[in-house]
Amino acid sequence: MHHYHSPFTVVLIIPTGIGAAIGGYAGDGLPVARAIAQVADCLVTHPNVLNGAQLYWPMDNVLYVEGYGLDQFASGAWDLVPVRRNRIGLVLDRAIEPELKLRHLQAADAARATLGLTMTDYVVTDEELGVLLKTASSGATWGTIQHPDSLLRAVDKSIHQAGAEAIAVVARFPDDEDADVLENYRHGHGVDSLAGAEAVISHLIVQTFQVPCAHAPALAPIPPDPNLSPRSAAEELGYTFLPCVLAGLSQAPHFQPSTVSATPHRIMATDVNAVVLPATACGSSAVLSFV
Template identity: 35%
Template sequence: MLIKNESFRVFRQEEETWLNCISLSFTKHLKSNHYPLRFAIVAVEKNEIVLETTILEYDPQQSYSQGFKNIEILHPRRKSFQDSFFGVVQIIPTGIRCEFGGFAGDACPSTNLLAATADFLVTHPNAVNASEINEMAQNVLYVEGKSLDDFMLGHLGLRQVTSNKIGTFVDSLGIDYLNEVINTLNAACAVKGLDSSMYMLLQEELGVKIAWTESGCAVGTVLNPEAIVKGVEKLIAHGVTAVGGVSVIHGVTKDMFDQHLQGKMPNPSGGIEAIITHLISKIFRIPTAHAPLPYYQDIKEKDIYNPRASAEFISTPHYFCVLKGLAKAPHLIPLLDLDNPPPHLITLNHIGAVVVPASCLGGIPALI
């Protein structure tokens, strides 16, 4: 597998929907062994769209390749009806310098306020993860971003659960911090009662590196994504129903982190973390989230003047928020259609509103 980031310029006909325009672009630009892990519209110039995309190039002979042949955005499904059970989807993209949600879990208060207006709210880890803190409301459903996109495209339903068995993979380069991760897992078991004791130290280095797009958004790559796939396969074979990961992320400098604290730069690791979890979500259809091991522990200064970033400084593995989110994360159930979905599933038919930051209209939930 090879992960790469590319930019396209796409012409949009006036009568054409945004979603259809992007679908046609993918049909034109993607090779038969390519899958778009994530994308964003980053600029619109008259009738021309600038599309930044993370593409996975895969080996068609591998066992996992069959799933990549189904590119969900090429086959969007529309709501069949509006259910009386009213849900809201909230998206706060990571790695683009959001005013709220651009730091460590600082969107959680607004998330909970919004959740209080609905029967339930579906959001993704970036909105509520804050190092050792995750204070999302009881009616907030914690769904990884790729799975949330596919939910909005009508390809997945959500089945609520009372608990998950959580497995954790640890980047082999993070062995110096393994005890901190284990203590986090053990504390979650002892104090919160979570089923989170299972972990796996990967045998191979992942090679996680940040990168930046032309528009200034944070992205990145994983040099050895197969190591993630192998690790998750083994965890699932041992019965886990949700997967978390902690990885060492390369390329962050002191200047980058200082600028991030000052609100001048997106979270440098936000984009690559999303790429990792998107890969897991697509292949395994399992709840997942990720936390960075302290790649910047020696370069960050413990600032006390930006409360939105304070959670960055109270932890080493930054991982308990992930465990708390995954503890009751809904299971992901493939759907045949939206006309007659199983009654116990939450589907697109339950969604009455989508809430995104005012200038973040370039992703699937805003385009449906």
């Protein structure tokens, strides 16, 4: 007699901007994801785990799900629908300087030519987004953008005029962040001061449009540091953090309201067998939904 075994599905959550010892830096959660993916049939995780600037690792059984979408999935409001390929729309902040903008467009061209990704025409926001970085009393980072309406207009254009199915956003982030905070991060301790604001940007887009999204900050190059930690080194390889975002979004699953009639192969919150996360980071809405 043959017994049917349902796929073993694991969710891996490493919250952004809290200084996680593993996964709090530049893609250093990726080895954990790779290890879990070898024993799970399906791993659901988020860009903070899988993004390593110009480094990434393609895995057929791993689903790249933005944090707000992951929250909705965990709550049972949205299901995940795996896809073979997405048309990716690139949205650029008007504040990005011409040379830095060119670097990002060339990164997108490289992804199209070398990885065979499908991309639409890029869209530039009609106003500078005005990213502001903040740090909470707990030490966790967060942030805001001064012109979210401009961001949403650009995304709407990318989806409804250019035909994008997933959105990669590049916002110009401040270069004058706290020198001590930056040095600590580059040396492998402390908190990623950009991560909280990045999450705000992608959450807004996914909440509004229900499409896969991830963000890459645009920053001016900084001088090399001989004491650079390997955990932070992936972000020092070039001029842009965009390649991993494009690779992740290329097959990011679509979101479907759980009230919609069943779609073959979709993944529901009730399919999840295990949730893996840092021992001291159990308070997120996604984790509480799974409990």
